[in-house]
Amino acid sequence: MSAVDVKAYKGHVVFTPQFGRYEIIENGYIVVEGGKVKGVYQDLPAAYANLEVIDYGDKLIIPGFVDLHFHAPQFVNRGLGLDKELIPWLETYTFPEESKYKDLAYAKKAYQNVVRELWKQGTTRCVLFATIHKDATIKLMELLDKAGLAAYVGKVNMDRNAPDILIETTEDSLRDTEEFLKETVDKYEKVKPIITPRFVPTCSPELMRGLSELARKYNVPIQSHLSENRSEVAWVKELHPECPNYASVYEQFQLFGQQPTVMAHCIYLTDEEIELMARNKVYVAHSPHSNNNLSSGISPIRKLIKAGVPVGLASDISGGHDVSIPSVMVAAAQVSKLKWVEDSANGDPLSTAELFYLATKGGGSFFGKVGSFEEGYEFDALVIDDSSLADVNPRTIEERLQRFIYIGDDRNIVARYVAGKKIEEPQF
Amino acid sequence: MSAVDVKAYKGHVVFTPQFGRYEIIENGYIVVEGGKVKGVYQDLPAAYANLEVIDYGDKLIIPGFVDLHFHAPQFVNRGLGLDKELIPWLETYTFPEESKYKDLAYAKKAYQNVVRELWKQGTTRCVLFATIHKDATIKLMELLDKAGLAAYVGKVNMDRNAPDILIETTEDSLRDTEEFLKETVDKYEKVKPIITPRFVPTCSPELMRGLSELARKYNVPIQSHLSENRSEVAWVKELHPECPNYASVYEQFQLFGQQPTVMAHCIYLTDEEIELMARNKVYVAHSPHSNNNLSSGISPIRKLIKAGVPVGLASDISGGHDVSIPSVMVAAAQVSKLKWVEDSANGDPLSTAELFYLATKGGGSFFGKVGSFEEGYEFDALVIDDSSLADVNPRTIEERLQRFIYIGDDRNIVARYVAGKKIEEPQF
Numbered sequence: 001m002s003a004v005d006v007k008a009y010k011g012h013v014v015f016t017p018q019f020g021r022y023e024i025i026e027n028g029y030i031v032v033e034g035g036k037v038k039g040v041y042q043d044l045p046a047a048y049a050n051l052e053v054i055d056y057g058d059k060l061i062i063p064g065f066v067d068l069h070f071h072a073p074q075f076v077n078r079g080l081g082l083d084k085e086l087i088p089w090l091e092t093y094t095f096p097e098e099s100k101y102k103d104l105a106y107a108k109k110a111y112q113n114v115v116r117e118l119w120k121q122g123t124t125r126c127v128l129f130a131t132i133h134k135d136a137t138i139k140l141m142e143l144l145d146k147a148g149l150a151a152y153v154g155k156v157n158m159d160r161n162a163p164d165i166l167i168e169t170t171e172d173s174l175r176d177t178e179e180f181l182k183e184t185v186d187k188y189e190k191v192k193p194i195i196t197p198r199f200v201p202t203c204s205p206e207l208m209r210g211l212s213e214l215a216r217k218y219n220v221p222i223q224s225h226l227s228e229n230r231s232e233v234a235w236v237k238e239l240h241p242e243c244p245n246y247a248s249v250y251e252q253f254q255l256f257g258q259q260p261t262v263m264a265h266c267i268y269l270t271d272e273e274i275e276l277m278a279r280n281k282v283y284v285a286h287s288p289h290s291n292n293n294l295s296s297g298i299s300p301i302r303k304l305i306k307a308g309v310p311v312g313l314a315s316d317i318s319g320g321h322d323v324s325i326p327s328v329m330v331a332a333a334q335v336s337k338l339k340w341v342e343d344s345a346n347g348d349p350l351s352t353a354e355l356f357y358l359a360t361k362g363g364g365s366f367f368g369k370v371g372s373f374e375e376g377y378e379f380d381a382l383v384i385d386d387s388s389l390a391d392v393n394p395r396t397i398e399e400r401l402q403r404f405i406y407i408g409d410d411r412n413i414v415a416r417y418v419a420g421k422k423i424e425e426p427q428f
Numbered sequence: 429m430s431a432v433d434v435k436a437y438k439g440h441v442v443f444t445p446q447f448g449r450y451e452i453i454e455n456g457y458i459v460v461e462g463g464k465v466k467g468v469y470q471d472l473p474a475a476y477a478n479l480e481v482i483d484y485g486d487k488l489i490i491p492g493f494v495d496l497h498f499h500a501p502q503f504v505n506r507g508l509g510l511d512k513e514l515i516p517w518l519e520t521y522t523f524p525e526e527s528k529y530k531d532l533a534y535a536k537k538a539y540q541n542v543v544r545e546l547w548k549q550g551t552t553r554c555v556l557f558a559t560i561h562k563d564a565t566i567k568l569m570e571l572l573d574k575a576g577l578a579a580y581v582g583k584v585n586m587d588r589n590a591p592d593i594l595i596e597t598t599e600d601s602l603r604d605t606e607e608f609l610k611e612t613v614d615k616y617e618k619v620k621p622i623i624t625p626r627f628v629p630t631c632s633p634e635l636m637r638g639l640s641e642l643a644r645k646y647n648v649p650i651q652s653h654l655s656e657n658r659s660e661v662a663w664v665k666e667l668h669p670e671c672p673n674y675a676s677v678y679e680q681f682q683l684f685g686q687q688p689t690v691m692a693h694c695i696y697l698t699d700e701e702i703e704l705m706a707r708n709k710v711y712v713a714h715s716p717h718s719n720n721n722l723s724s725g726i727s728p729i730r731k732l733i734k735a736g737v738p739v740g741l742a743s744d745i746s747g748g749h750d751v752s753i754p755s756v757m758v759a760a761a762q763v764s765k766l767k768w769v770e771d772s773a774n775g776d777p778l779s780t781a782e783l784f785y786l787a788t789k790g791g792g793s794f795f796g797k798v799g800s801f802e803e804g805y806e807f808d809a810l811v812i813d814d815s816s817l818a819d820v821n822p823r824t825i826e827e828r829l830q831r832f833i834y835i836g837d838d839r840n841i842v843a844r845y846v847a848g849k850k851i852e853e854p855q856f
Contacts, residue, residue: 079834292762334720406507
């Protein structure tokens with residue numbers, strides 16, 4: 001064995017190097033060196049003749065799924081309370097649950113289930129909200145690391161317009177965040193901290209300014225929510241009459257792309273906001289299940305992509321009920337079609353190949369070279385055994401992938417890799 | 429043992445006697461006599477002291493799911509070709525597949541998978557389209573009967589605007605249909621024929637007139653499609669300029685409630701059409717996955733229900749990709765919310781309790797006393813073991829049901845009954 005681990009994986013290789021364009025190598029090989037893709041080949045080059053080949057036979061090998069927005073403490077609330085809109089839903093279900101995470105034993109039990117489900121559904125990378133509680137947030141990171149998953153995890157900040165059980169003083173919020181950053185920024189290889197103002201209404205200007213400074217000081221990315229719901233947009237307007245729009249509130253505090261930034265939802269954006277996002281390369285975490293479940297609306301994804309805004313997909317647990325990114329892809333296809341029905345000027349519906357890109361390389365690029373099998377990309381991969389979905393007719397590789405997305409589930413995922421390492425079901 | 433089989437089933441009993449109102453009996457009993465519900469009790473009455481009790485412990489007992497619209501031959505196409513609209517999708521995927529069912533061996537193989545999946549997903553009653561092929565349609569009925577499922581199954585009719593491989597002469601279409609009716613009308617206890625003009629564009633006036641006569645002669649119900657898509661509505665207008673609207677074409681041929689009738693989709697209805705449906709008690713088979721997948725639009729279900737139109741849910745395989753009725757419920761909730769976002773005058777979104785009614789008693793009433801546990805109802809039931817969905821918090825029975833609907837799947841269905849008979853996985 002050489003100093004650097006080199007292996008080849010054989011199977012039907014599918015990925016999307018560009019938005020909407022599949023690269024398909026039937027019975028192909030992926031050579032992985034030191035956790036990174038060296039190349040993808042129809043036939044193994046002579047130089048690799050003696051390489052160990054992991055042969056997945058008639059199975060598909062695809063990039064792992066990326067989830068750009070997921071509230072880990074709300075995992076237990078999946079499927080509950082979905083007869084409400086955003087603000088009453090937050091007050092009735094979300095905040096009371098999140099307050100429990102000051103209890104580290106509770107947090108550990110609940111977060112183990114989150115990590116197990118991420119593993120199960122083939123989400124190899126994710127960007128997570130935790131709660132305001134520093135210790136519970138670090139516990140979540142420890143569990144993710146133990147499971148071998150890659151993630152950004154944020155300790156949430158809120159110092160205004162939050163219930164008593166969850167509100168922090170500005171001072172405590174900033175102090176806890178800096179302690180959190182110090183403790184975690186170099187602790188785990190693939191699990192990293194992210195600055196997490198919950199959203200404008202719950203963060204005072206002082207807090208947003210302080211968080212922005214911490215993001216730069218520790219060189220970490222930023223996540224938050226933007227323009228999910230009409231009454232939320234109106235509320236932000238009331239709180240910040242000095243700003244022309246919602247996005248510009250984050251922008252004035254340098255929380256909008258000055259460090260890599262991802263914003264959940266982005267439904268009711270003005271053209272100025274879209275332009276700003278494109279200019280600052282602020283990511284959209286598109287979460288159609290959540291936007292539907294909470295009666296929020298349909299995000300104009302085609303328009304955002306055309307404008308140059310980077311987009312990935314998100315479950316948004318527990319506004320969204322389903323951790324499965326293929327399920328999110330189906331919902332994203334459906335709402336893009338309804339948007340087109342409403343007015344065809346909104347642009348064509350999103351195709352499966354376009355959605356596959358968003359689910360892999362689109363969101364993956366927030367982590368660097370992730371979500372593709374091009375040279376130099378980290379080898380995050382899923383092996384799909386779709387034999388249970390086979391029908392009486394022969395199908396192309398593209399059709400088999402589409403069927404897995406629409407009618408498959410976790411039972412069809414038979415192996416998972418993160419940065420070249422095979423990860424097994426978490427044992428805790 | 430008495431001449432009539434009497435048994436009690438114990439568990440957490442949930443059903444919806446009225447639209448939107450749960451009846452929940454925690455640790456309750458359902459007494460079933462001769463396949464029909466005798467009563468539901470918190471404590472077993474003294475008269476039943478010696479009754480055999482099937483104890484399902486902490487599990488939920490709910491009515492079986494009803495699917496009012498499902499194209500059996502399209503089952504193999506689930507998840508394929510969903511980047512197209514209705515008419516091109518029909519031409520590219522649907523018609524070529526349906527033409528294969530002239531081969532009885534092919535039909536048998538494909539239909540076995542359909543029946544197995546219906547069983548697996550807990551769909552105890554369904555209304556199915558087959559193809560134009562009489563023998564294959566009878567084969568499907570035979571397989572359903574063997575599995576113990578209840579269904580209406582239709583031999584499809586089309587004598588115009590259909591591809592050569594699937595078109596019938598009017599004469600052949602009517603003759604085959606009458607032979608089909610004669611052979612099946614009394615053959616199976618719970619699997620019955622239904623008159624099935626595909627939709628107005630593919631059925632000549634002579635054919636529609638003849639089918640209407642057959643429906644009355646053999647006293648069988650009717651199914652078809654109505655107002656799925658704007659270009660389809662325009663096409664019908666062109667074909668029948670003498671009629672004020674799409675529904676009135678069916679009405680003029682007495683195919684619109686003169687016998688019990690169910691119409692799939694019903695998206696772009698005029699107020700006159702809605703009034704006619706309410707007056708004639710024509711059912712809507714609401715299939716939101718299909719309406720989304722094929723870029724058709726959102727059916728105004730709240731408005732239809734308020735107007736007095738009977739409504740049930742439908743997978744509409746393979747416009748819809750998912751056989752699971754709980755998955756259809758979630759999609760129906762989501763689109764009702766998007767309709768509300770578009771204009772709150774469309775009425776409140778559909779609640780989970782309302783959707784549960786549509787999925788059981790709403791659609792079930794097309795079969796008679798089906799879909800509830802009220803006295804005299806046929807005992808169609810599912811036993812739900814939701815222990816895999818449990819979280820770290822205690823949950824009410826209503827919350828447990830809602831979680832099963834949103835995040836459960838076929839793995840949580842551990843027993844299935846149709847008309848009092850326990851049905852096991854089909855062995856073929």
